[in-house]
Amino acid sequence: MPALSVLDLIPVRTDQTTGDALAATLALARSADELGFERYWVAEHHNMPAVASTNPPVLMAMIAAATARIRVGSGGVMLPNHSPLVVAEQVALLEAAHPGRIDVGLGRAPGSDPVTSHLLRRGSSSDGVDTFPDDIATLRAMLRPDGVSVAVGQRTYDLHATPRAVGTPLVWLLGSSMYSAQLAGELGLPYVFAHHFAGRGTDEALALYRRSFVASDELARPRTIAVANVVVAETDDEARALALPNARSMWRLRSGQPLAAQELVEDALSSPVGPADEPALEELTSSWIVGDPTGAARDAVRLLERLGADELMVSPVAGTRAGSPADRSPGREQTLRLLADALR
Numbered sequence: 632m633p634a635l636s637v638l639d640l641i642p643v644r645t646d647q648t649t650g651d652a653l654a655a656t657l658a659l660a661r662s663a664d665e666l667g668f669e670r671y672w673v674a675e676h677h678n679m680p681a682v683a684s685t686n687p688p689v690l691m692a693m694i695a696a697a698t699a700r701i702r703v704g705s706g707g708v709m710l711p712n713h714s715p716l717v718v719a720e721q722v723a724l725l726e727a728a729h730p731g732r733i734d735v736g737l738g739r740a741p742g743s744d745p746v747t748s749h750l751l752r753r754g755s756s757s758d759g760v761d762t763f764p765d766d767i768a769t770l771r772a773m774l775r776p777d778g779v780s781v782a783v784g785q786r787t788y789d790l791h792a793t794p795r796a797v798g799t800p801l802v803w804l805l806g807s808s809m810y811s812a813q814l815a816g817e818l819g820l821p822y823v824f825a826h827h828f829a830g831r832g833t834d835e836a837l838a839l840y841r842r843s844f845v846a847s848d849e850l851a852r853p854r855t856i857a858v859a860n861v862v863v864a865e866t867d868d869e870a871r872a873l874a875l876p877n878a879r880s881m882w883r884l885r886s887g888q889p890l891a892a893q894e895l896v897e898d899a900l901s902s903p904v905g906p907a908d909e910p911a912l913e914e915l916t917s918s919w920i921v922g923d924p925t926g927a928a929r930d931a932v933r934l935l936e937r938l939g940a941d942e943l944m945v946s947p948v949a950g951t952r953a954g955s956p957a958d959r960s961p962g963r964e965q966t967l968r969l970l971a972d973a974l975r
Contacts, residue, residue, distance in 0.1 A: 632974045633935055634942040636670040637663045637967065638706045638827070638858055641683040641690070642877070642948075645892045647957050652683045654958035656690075657697045659947070662964050664698040666971045669942060670734055671698070672706030678747040681880050681893045688721035695729045704734025706823070706858075706944070707805040710763065711739055712751045715770040716790065722800045723774055723792035733800040736823060737770070739763045739811070764814060767804070774799050802849070803856075812836040812843070819847025821854035826918065826938075827946045828881070833857070837938055857940035860919040862949040862962070863927040863969040870921045873962045875899040876950030878916050882908070885915070896950045896962075919948075928973035945970065 639659065643652045660671050673690040676682045684690060687705035695703040703725075708718055718735070726733040739760060741748040772779035776799070778791035804815035807825040809832075815822035822840045826833040837855055844853045860877070864870040876894045882904070883890060904912055920930045935943055949962030 632667075632971065633932065634669045635971060635974070636668055636672065636702075636856065636942055636944040638672050638674065638944050638946040639684065640674050640676065640946070642880075642893045642960075643681050643683050644876075644951055644957075645895060645898070646951075646953075646955075647892070649683050651957040653693070655960040655963075656683075657693065658959050659963055659967070660694045660698050660701070660703075663967055664701040666967055668701055668967070668971070670702035670704055670944075672704045672734065672736060672944070674706050675709045675712070675738075677751065678744060680890050688718075688725065691722075691725055691733070692728075695725060695732060700732075702732050702734055702801075703729070704800075704803070705736045707736030707738040707803070709740055710737050710766050710770070711760075712741070712748070715766045716773060716792070719770050719773040719792035723796055726798050726800045727793055727796065730798050734803060735770075735800045736803040736805045737767060738805040740807075760810075764818070767802075767818065767820075771802055774802070806836070807832075809836060809839055812840040816840045816843025816853070817845055819845050819850050821850060821856075823856045823858060823944070825858060827858040827860045831918075833938060837940070855938070855940045856942045856944045857934055857938045858944040858946060859931070859934060860916075860948045861927065861931070861945045861966055861970065862919070862921045862947070863924055863966045863973075864949070864962070865923060865969075867922050867926065870923065870927075870949075872896055872900060873949040874916060874919065874921045877948035878912055878919075879904070882912050882915055886911070893950065895953050897953050899950065924969045924973035927970055931970065931974065 641652050641656045663671050673687050674684045675687050677685055687708050691703045722735045773792045776796045781788045804820045805823045824833050824836045841853045862870045862874040876899045879899055880893050920927050931943055947963040947966040949966045951962055955961050
Protein backbone atom coordinates (compact mmCIF):
# COMPACT_ATOMS: atom_id res chain seq x y z
CA MET A 632 0.00 0.00 0.00
CA PRO A 633 1.33 3.48 -0.81
CA ALA A 634 2.07 5.64 2.22
CA LEU A 635 -1.18 7.42 3.14
CA SER A 636 -1.78 10.39 5.41
CA VAL A 637 -4.66 12.71 6.35
CA LEU A 638 -5.18 16.47 6.17
CA ASP A 639 -8.13 17.63 8.29
CA LEU A 640 -9.65 21.13 8.21
CA ILE A 641 -12.18 20.05 10.87
CA PRO A 642 -15.38 20.99 9.03
CA VAL A 643 -18.34 22.24 11.07
CA ARG A 644 -21.74 21.15 9.75
CA THR A 645 -25.14 22.76 10.25
CA ASP A 646 -26.00 20.00 12.75
CA GLN A 647 -22.82 20.46 14.83
CA THR A 648 -21.32 22.64 17.52
CA THR A 649 -17.57 23.22 17.60
CA GLY A 650 -17.36 20.55 20.29
CA ASP A 651 -19.16 18.07 18.04
CA ALA A 652 -16.77 18.83 15.17
CA LEU A 653 -13.75 18.28 17.42
CA ALA A 654 -15.18 14.97 18.67
CA ALA A 655 -15.69 13.88 15.05
CA THR A 656 -12.08 14.75 14.24
CA LEU A 657 -10.76 12.73 17.18
CA ALA A 658 -12.83 9.75 16.01
CA LEU A 659 -11.45 10.20 12.49
CA ALA A 660 -7.88 10.43 13.81
CA ARG A 661 -8.30 7.22 15.80
CA SER A 662 -9.62 5.52 12.68
CA ALA A 663 -6.62 6.71 10.64
CA ASP A 664 -4.30 5.47 13.38
CA GLU A 665 -5.90 2.01 13.36
CA LEU A 666 -5.89 1.82 9.55
CA GLY A 667 -2.12 2.39 9.39
CA PHE A 668 -2.04 5.93 7.99
CA GLU A 669 1.37 7.59 8.27
CA ARG A 670 0.47 11.05 9.60
CA TYR A 671 -2.49 13.23 10.55
CA TRP A 672 -2.22 16.97 9.92
CA VAL A 673 -4.51 19.87 10.81
CA ALA A 674 -4.60 23.24 9.03
CA GLU A 675 -4.70 26.83 10.23
CA HIS A 676 -7.78 28.80 9.18
CA HIS A 677 -9.38 31.68 11.05
CA ASN A 678 -12.85 33.22 11.30
CA MET A 679 -14.53 30.71 8.98
CA PRO A 680 -18.01 29.44 9.92
CA ALA A 681 -17.41 25.97 8.48
CA VAL A 682 -13.85 25.38 9.73
CA ALA A 683 -12.81 24.67 13.35
CA SER A 684 -9.11 24.17 12.62
CA THR A 685 -7.87 27.47 14.02
CA ASN A 686 -4.95 26.55 16.28
CA PRO A 687 -2.76 23.68 15.03
CA PRO A 688 -0.58 23.17 18.15
CA VAL A 689 -3.63 22.87 20.44
CA LEU A 690 -5.28 20.45 18.03
CA MET A 691 -2.06 18.48 17.60
CA ALA A 692 -1.87 17.98 21.36
CA MET A 693 -5.45 16.69 21.44
CA ILE A 694 -4.95 14.33 18.50
CA ALA A 695 -1.60 12.99 19.66
CA ALA A 696 -3.08 12.21 23.08
CA ALA A 697 -6.04 10.41 21.47
CA THR A 698 -3.93 8.20 19.17
CA ALA A 699 -1.14 5.67 19.64
CA ARG A 700 1.33 5.62 16.75
CA ILE A 701 0.39 7.99 13.91
CA ARG A 702 2.53 11.09 13.35
CA VAL A 703 0.66 14.34 14.10
CA GLY A 704 1.41 17.69 12.53
CA SER A 705 0.38 21.02 11.08
CA GLY A 706 -0.62 21.44 7.49
CA GLY A 707 0.28 24.05 8.29
CA VAL A 708 1.19 26.70 10.79
CA MET A 709 1.04 30.03 8.94
CA LEU A 710 4.35 31.36 10.21
CA PRO A 711 3.81 35.10 9.43
CA ASN A 712 0.96 35.03 11.98
CA HIS A 713 3.26 33.95 14.81
CA SER A 714 6.61 34.47 16.46
CA PRO A 715 9.01 31.67 15.42
CA LEU A 716 9.98 31.30 19.10
CA VAL A 717 6.37 30.65 20.14
CA VAL A 718 5.88 28.03 17.42
CA ALA A 719 9.21 26.39 18.30
CA GLU A 720 8.23 26.20 21.98
CA GLN A 721 4.84 24.68 21.17
CA VAL A 722 6.06 21.93 18.86
CA ALA A 723 9.13 21.19 20.99
CA LEU A 724 6.86 20.46 23.94
CA LEU A 725 4.72 18.23 21.75
CA GLU A 726 7.80 16.35 20.55
CA ALA A 727 8.93 15.87 24.15
CA ALA A 728 5.51 14.48 25.08
CA HIS A 729 5.16 12.31 21.95
CA PRO A 730 8.72 11.46 20.80
CA GLY A 731 9.15 10.78 17.11
CA ARG A 732 5.53 11.60 16.26
CA ILE A 733 5.47 15.37 15.60
CA ASP A 734 5.64 17.18 12.24
CA VAL A 735 5.54 20.93 11.76
CA GLY A 736 4.44 22.08 8.33
CA LEU A 737 5.04 25.78 7.67
CA GLY A 738 3.23 28.09 5.28
CA ARG A 739 3.16 31.84 4.63
CA ALA A 740 -0.46 32.37 3.53
CA PRO A 741 -2.67 34.33 5.96
CA GLY A 742 -5.26 31.59 6.38
CA SER A 743 -7.92 34.21 6.89
CA ASP A 744 -9.62 37.40 5.75
CA PRO A 745 -7.62 40.68 5.77
CA VAL A 746 -9.17 42.02 9.00
CA THR A 747 -8.48 38.84 10.97
CA SER A 748 -4.96 38.66 9.54
CA HIS A 749 -4.34 42.26 10.63
CA LEU A 750 -5.43 41.39 14.17
CA LEU A 751 -3.41 38.17 14.28
CA ARG A 752 -0.31 40.11 13.30
CA ARG A 753 -1.05 42.83 15.88
CA GLY A 754 -1.55 45.53 13.29
CA SER A 755 1.55 44.79 11.23
CA SER A 756 1.18 45.62 7.54
CA SER A 757 3.83 43.07 6.55
CA ASP A 758 2.67 39.90 4.80
CA GLY A 759 5.74 38.04 6.06
CA VAL A 760 7.18 37.28 2.63
CA ASP A 761 10.41 39.20 3.16
CA THR A 762 11.19 37.62 6.53
CA PHE A 763 9.77 34.15 5.82
CA PRO A 764 13.10 32.44 4.96
CA ASP A 765 14.79 33.98 8.03
CA ASP A 766 11.85 32.99 10.25
CA ILE A 767 12.12 29.39 9.04
CA ALA A 768 15.85 29.37 9.75
CA THR A 769 15.28 30.79 13.23
CA LEU A 770 12.61 28.22 14.04
CA ARG A 771 14.73 25.31 12.78
CA ALA A 772 17.71 26.47 14.82
CA MET A 773 15.71 26.87 18.01
CA LEU A 774 14.27 23.37 17.66
CA ARG A 775 17.71 21.75 17.73
CA PRO A 776 18.76 20.38 21.12
CA ASP A 777 21.68 22.84 21.28
CA GLY A 778 19.41 25.81 20.49
CA VAL A 779 20.56 29.03 18.88
CA SER A 780 22.74 31.96 19.96
CA VAL A 781 21.47 35.50 19.39
CA ALA A 782 23.67 38.59 19.51
CA VAL A 783 22.13 41.31 21.69
CA GLY A 784 24.39 44.37 21.76
CA GLN A 785 27.76 43.20 23.04
CA ARG A 786 26.42 39.97 24.48
CA THR A 787 25.38 36.59 23.12
CA TYR A 788 22.07 35.22 24.33
CA ASP A 789 21.24 31.51 24.11
CA LEU A 790 17.71 30.46 23.17
CA HIS A 791 16.22 26.98 23.51
CA ALA A 792 12.68 26.01 22.51
CA THR A 793 12.63 23.63 25.48
CA PRO A 794 15.25 22.55 28.03
CA ARG A 795 16.99 19.19 27.54
CA ALA A 796 15.37 18.25 24.23
CA VAL A 797 16.37 14.82 22.92
CA GLY A 798 14.38 14.88 19.67
CA THR A 799 13.39 17.36 16.98
CA PRO A 800 10.07 17.63 15.12
CA LEU A 801 10.30 17.11 11.38
CA VAL A 802 9.93 20.46 9.56
CA TRP A 803 8.08 20.58 6.22
CA LEU A 804 7.51 23.53 3.89
CA LEU A 805 4.05 23.97 2.39
CA GLY A 806 2.94 26.12 -0.50
CA SER A 807 0.91 26.68 -3.65
CA SER A 808 3.41 28.69 -5.71
CA MET A 809 6.75 28.50 -7.46
CA TYR A 810 8.20 30.65 -4.66
CA SER A 811 7.56 28.00 -2.01
CA ALA A 812 8.77 25.19 -4.27
CA GLN A 813 12.11 26.87 -4.92
CA LEU A 814 12.57 27.91 -1.29
CA ALA A 815 11.90 24.37 -0.04
CA GLY A 816 14.49 23.02 -2.45
CA GLU A 817 17.12 25.60 -1.54
CA LEU A 818 16.58 24.97 2.20
CA GLY A 819 16.71 21.18 1.79
CA LEU A 820 13.27 20.68 3.34
CA PRO A 821 10.56 18.17 2.45
CA TYR A 822 7.85 19.90 0.43
CA VAL A 823 4.06 19.70 0.13
CA PHE A 824 2.27 21.47 -2.73
CA ALA A 825 -1.37 22.34 -2.08
CA HIS A 826 -2.76 20.33 -4.99
CA HIS A 827 -6.06 19.88 -3.13
CA PHE A 828 -7.06 23.53 -3.56
CA ALA A 829 -4.67 24.80 -6.22
CA GLY A 830 -5.51 22.03 -8.69
CA ARG A 831 -3.07 23.40 -11.26
CA GLY A 832 0.66 23.98 -11.29
CA THR A 833 1.48 20.96 -9.15
CA ASP A 834 3.71 19.25 -11.74
CA GLU A 835 5.66 22.44 -12.43
CA ALA A 836 6.10 23.24 -8.73
CA LEU A 837 7.41 19.79 -7.88
CA ALA A 838 9.77 19.84 -10.86
CA LEU A 839 11.17 23.19 -9.69
CA TYR A 840 11.52 21.87 -6.15
CA ARG A 841 13.56 18.89 -7.35
CA ARG A 842 15.76 21.07 -9.59
CA SER A 843 16.40 23.50 -6.73
CA PHE A 844 17.03 20.88 -4.07
CA VAL A 845 20.18 21.14 -1.98
CA ALA A 846 20.81 18.36 0.54
CA SER A 847 20.59 19.42 4.19
CA ASP A 848 21.34 17.87 7.57
CA GLU A 849 17.70 16.76 7.75
CA LEU A 850 17.20 15.52 4.20
CA ALA A 851 19.54 13.91 1.66
CA ARG A 852 17.15 13.85 -1.30
CA PRO A 853 13.87 15.53 -2.30
CA ARG A 854 10.78 14.32 -0.47
CA THR A 855 7.24 15.25 -1.41
CA ILE A 856 3.63 14.59 -0.48
CA ALA A 857 0.72 14.86 -2.91
CA VAL A 858 -2.44 16.26 -1.29
CA ALA A 859 -5.85 15.53 -2.77
CA ASN A 860 -9.48 16.08 -1.83
CA VAL A 861 -10.94 12.57 -1.69
CA VAL A 862 -14.43 11.11 -1.34
CA VAL A 863 -14.90 7.33 -1.50
CA ALA A 864 -18.22 5.52 -1.18
CA GLU A 865 -19.63 2.16 -2.22
CA THR A 866 -20.89 3.65 -5.52
CA ASP A 867 -19.86 6.52 -7.78
CA ASP A 868 -23.27 8.15 -7.39
CA GLU A 869 -23.07 8.14 -3.60
CA ALA A 870 -19.51 9.50 -3.69
CA ARG A 871 -20.61 12.39 -5.91
CA ALA A 872 -23.50 13.16 -3.57
CA LEU A 873 -21.20 13.14 -0.52
CA ALA A 874 -18.73 15.46 -2.30
CA LEU A 875 -21.38 18.12 -2.92
CA PRO A 876 -21.50 19.95 0.46
CA ASN A 877 -17.77 20.63 0.57
CA ALA A 878 -17.64 21.53 -3.11
CA ARG A 879 -20.41 24.07 -2.62
CA SER A 880 -18.63 25.57 0.41
CA MET A 881 -15.45 26.06 -1.62
CA TRP A 882 -17.42 27.45 -4.56
CA ARG A 883 -19.07 30.03 -2.28
CA LEU A 884 -15.69 31.01 -0.84
CA ARG A 885 -14.12 31.52 -4.26
CA SER A 886 -17.12 33.38 -5.67
CA GLY A 887 -17.23 35.82 -2.75
CA GLN A 888 -20.56 34.65 -1.35
CA PRO A 889 -21.33 34.69 2.39
CA LEU A 890 -19.89 31.69 4.23
CA ALA A 891 -21.91 29.40 6.48
CA ALA A 892 -21.65 26.08 8.24
CA GLN A 893 -21.33 23.11 5.88
CA GLU A 894 -24.63 21.78 4.55
CA LEU A 895 -25.89 18.27 5.05
CA VAL A 896 -26.00 16.18 1.87
CA GLU A 897 -29.79 16.32 1.59
CA ASP A 898 -29.80 20.11 1.85
CA ALA A 899 -27.18 20.43 -0.88
CA LEU A 900 -29.08 18.06 -3.16
CA SER A 901 -32.36 19.90 -2.66
CA SER A 902 -31.00 23.30 -3.74
CA PRO A 903 -28.79 22.81 -6.81
CA VAL A 904 -26.78 25.69 -8.24
CA GLY A 905 -28.06 27.36 -11.37
CA PRO A 906 -26.99 26.23 -14.86
CA ALA A 907 -24.66 29.22 -15.15
CA ASP A 908 -22.71 28.11 -12.07
CA GLU A 909 -22.48 24.39 -12.82
CA PRO A 910 -19.30 24.67 -14.97
CA ALA A 911 -17.47 26.50 -12.16
CA LEU A 912 -18.49 23.84 -9.65
CA GLU A 913 -17.35 21.05 -11.98
CA GLU A 914 -14.04 22.80 -12.65
CA LEU A 915 -13.45 23.22 -8.92
CA THR A 916 -13.75 19.46 -8.31
CA SER A 917 -11.94 18.33 -11.47
CA SER A 918 -8.74 17.51 -9.55
CA TRP A 919 -10.55 15.66 -6.74
CA ILE A 920 -10.60 11.90 -6.33
CA VAL A 921 -14.28 10.95 -6.11
CA GLY A 922 -15.67 7.49 -6.74
CA ASP A 923 -16.10 3.91 -5.66
CA PRO A 924 -13.16 2.08 -4.01
CA THR A 925 -11.76 0.61 -7.21
CA GLY A 926 -11.89 3.86 -9.16
CA ALA A 927 -10.58 5.97 -6.27
CA ALA A 928 -7.63 3.62 -5.70
CA ARG A 929 -6.79 3.71 -9.40
CA ASP A 930 -6.90 7.53 -9.46
CA ALA A 931 -4.81 7.76 -6.30
CA VAL A 932 -2.07 5.57 -7.76
CA ARG A 933 -2.11 7.53 -11.02
CA LEU A 934 -1.71 10.81 -9.15
CA LEU A 935 1.23 9.49 -7.15
CA GLU A 936 2.90 8.11 -10.26
CA ARG A 937 2.31 11.29 -12.25
CA LEU A 938 3.77 13.53 -9.57
CA GLY A 939 6.47 11.13 -8.41
CA ALA A 940 5.34 11.81 -4.84
CA ASP A 941 6.47 9.72 -1.89
CA GLU A 942 3.12 9.81 -0.13
CA LEU A 943 -0.56 10.63 -0.66
CA MET A 944 -2.17 12.96 1.87
CA VAL A 945 -5.93 12.51 1.79
CA SER A 946 -8.18 15.45 2.62
CA PRO A 947 -11.41 13.50 3.28
CA VAL A 948 -14.11 15.94 2.22
CA ALA A 949 -17.15 13.66 2.24
CA GLY A 950 -20.30 15.29 3.55
CA THR A 951 -22.77 13.84 6.01
CA ARG A 952 -26.31 12.56 5.62
CA ALA A 953 -29.11 13.81 7.88
CA GLY A 954 -29.62 11.74 11.01
CA SER A 955 -25.94 10.89 11.50
CA PRO A 956 -24.43 11.33 14.98
CA ALA A 957 -23.28 14.91 15.49
CA ASP A 958 -19.97 13.77 16.99
CA ARG A 959 -19.00 11.57 14.04
CA SER A 960 -18.28 12.03 10.33
CA PRO A 961 -19.37 8.71 8.79
CA GLY A 962 -18.57 9.73 5.21
CA ARG A 963 -15.06 10.86 6.08
CA GLU A 964 -14.37 7.73 8.12
CA GLN A 965 -15.71 5.59 5.25
CA THR A 966 -13.45 7.41 2.78
CA LEU A 967 -10.32 6.49 4.74
CA ARG A 968 -11.38 2.90 5.31
CA LEU A 969 -12.49 2.14 1.75
CA LEU A 970 -9.43 3.76 0.18
CA ALA A 971 -6.99 1.99 2.49
CA ASP A 972 -8.69 -1.36 1.91
CA ALA A 973 -8.74 -0.87 -1.87
CA LEU A 974 -5.01 -0.02 -1.98
CA ARG A 975 -3.91 -3.00 0.09
